[in-house]
């Protein structure tokens with residue numbers, strides 16, 4: 001069906017107005033309820049955008065594991081300056097960012113691939129390593145987008161429940177029967193459980209995999225896990241196994257989720273495969289410049305890590321005070337048991353203008369709470385106590 005520009009805007013506006021009036025807030029094809037399904041059009045759905053407007057007054061966003069404090073102080077002047085070059089392609093900036101990342105991880109520039117968020121890295125991995133006749137093996141629950149990209153690509157997705165320590169159940173993630181596993185997804189720390197799978201166990205597991213099975217290790221929450229003795233990044237040792245791809249993002253500790261910037265490190269050969277499927281100039285001028293600046297700001301990074309650790313300690317103290325069951329967290333969020341069906345909890349907090357994490361089946365009463373600023377968390381806890389009272 002052809003949709004004219006005029007009709008597109010008419011449809012858009014009427015849907016947004018209906019949502020604003022609370023008429024179609026739930027049950028939309030793109031609503032939170034549908035998150036377990038392939039996210040067709042999720043990011044472009046005008047109704048959802050009206051429902052979750054970034055600039056909505058008074059809303060406390062504890063649902064997307066963002067950095068509540070925003071970009072670091074050193075980043076604002078860099079972003080403002082970069083706008084002067086908004087009419088240019090990021091020529092030198094692209095290469096400079098790759099160069100900085102390669103020096104940070106002691107790899108060659110040709111081993112680094114940039115992404116429009118690490119989401120693009122995940123999508124590219126689905127393109128390259130999955131497809132009809134191939135299986136993606138992942139945990140359950142875990143971050144959903146790679147599974148969704150792989151399904152879209154025609155692959156089979158096998159989700160293996162985390163073990164009772166909320167680690168990846170690696171033995172059950174080995175290929176089974178005649179299964180042809182193109183890609184294994186290990187999200188470490190895992191989203192949504194914030195739990196760690198020990199590095200040594202992952203190494204043993206990789207040794208048992210066939211030579212043509214690739215492993216994507218998603219370290220989106222790396223900086224929050226540094227205190228855990230079991231956690232060691234896969235970027236801390238030479239990247240010489242062509243089957244391993246490590247993904248990182250600027251969306252979390254760096255506070256740049258809106259800038260859409262991520263990267264992957266792999267061997268030269270594997271990186272070359274990834275780049276075949278990435279868009280040209282997939283990182284814009286502002287993101288490239290601010291990402292580069294962020295990686296040079298060691299004091300900014302140390303301050304952000306300290307602040308997030310302090311905030312997490314304060315959150316856990318409140319959890320303990322109330323005797324709430326909480327999965328041990330190594331991230332900037334935590335899974336706590338609300339003792340009520342998760343959908344009811346989401347709706348309750350929404351009625352208080354607090355957005356908490358979406359449902360993560362098979363967990364039915366746990367809520368994923370992103371740890372916000374002290375004042376945001378004060379509002380969260382007073383809503384929690386009011387509900388229990």
Ligand SMILES: Cc1ncc(COP(=O)(O)O)c(C=O)c1O
Pocket residue numbers: 064065116117118119120143187191218220221248249250251257260261262
């Ligand atoms: C584990 C994990 N990987 C990847 C992403 C995607 O992040 P981005 O595309 O913002 O880099 C997220 C976002 O929350 C995540 O939790």
